[in-house]
Amino acid sequence: MKPYLICHMMPSVDGRIVGDRWKITGGYKEYERTGASFKTDGWMCGRVTMEGYAGKASFSGKAVGRNIPREDFIAPHKGKSYAVALDPSGRLNWKSNHIDADHIVEILAEKVSDSYLEFLQKKNISYIFGGKTQIDLKRVLEKLGKYFQIKKLLLEGGGKINGSFLAAGLIDELSLLLMPVADGTIGTASLFDIETPSRKKSVSRLKLLATKKLTSDILWLRYKVQK
Template identity: 35%
Template sequence: MRPYVICHMISSLDGGLHLSRWTASPDGKLGDWTALYQSCHEKLAGDAWMVGRVTMAEMSKGEPHPPREHGKVDRPSHFANRQAGNYAIAVDTSGKLHFARNEIDGDHIVVLLGSDVPDSHLAELVADGISYIVSAQAQPDMHAMLDTLERELGIKRLLLEGGAGINGSLLAEGLVDEISLLIAPALDGRAASQSFVEFGTEGLAGKIQLALKSCETLDQGVIHLRYAVTSL
């Protein structure tokens, strides 16, 4: 049984992800909107939050430092901390992320990896006190990995927080139960600007449907929309 997954994001009116590229508003500033997003994150009360490799790289701040020597490493999983209050989960198919610590703002790090990741990288994660799950496939089997997160770490409620690619992939696979979207009073407007959900050239038409759960006006000109997601 997998966790209940909420895709929790903030975007401009035209779906833009990068706050630094948004237009200004007299209703609020970037810092105000970020604070509202974090406040909603807390209210959604997840046991864990999950992001893709690019998003996690902005927080991990590490350089490669594999051990000079290492013994046999555990596959398919290693759990350095089963009692954490919250977990920070990164999807890193090829093992490109490196970490300066084993937590982010107190949340224990768990890395989800593809089967081709080398043992030297797993040994680095073990030495850093970081948990990991290795998929049986080169591309992580997210169905199986979410099941493992629930079974092994007791994660019941997970917040999926970008980027666009991982959001789109999990939506397409029927692994998202709800969307929580904050819309700020701003525009991006650039051609080919990345939206908060992307799924290749085919998109998500015919794969899911949304039903409005609530619409709330917050401070600083922000609207909070929540949708139930159903797979087709």
């Protein structure tokens, strides 16, 4: 069984998600508080977001003199909460195997280098494979449930990652902190950027679950994704 997936984001009223210019007082604090209220078993982001925790310098290890089997690796760990990084090519240069109390789990493609797998093993960072060159998102979620007993997971990705999960029918709920700002910047990442040839397939119907006004005129919207 795959985990219950909640996409938790804080977009502008026009759907932009790059908020470094918005300067909304208490926005991030409210985002963290509402996210914690779901009591999930972990959270998932893409490589770009995770660089904020790992560092912007990409991994550049030397080639190793052995072939490492493309088998899932579950590192010893004590934590029961997880930080899941979608990093198919293996570029995140981690300094530790955890973020706060959350054990790091890397999602990789089999094209990743042997040197990166060795690096993760030495760091005691768990990793699972999602496919040879592309990531099978459903398969990844099923593995997270099987190996780590993750029953509920926050998705906090960029537009393309969120869009991929939505288009695959894998998001169960949306939790949106609507920021009281209109951005309007052309070319900026939006909440969902779905790369599909079919406009019909990119449309998902939602059912409103709850609304709540928070501090600084932030509106918390919760939707069930209808499937």
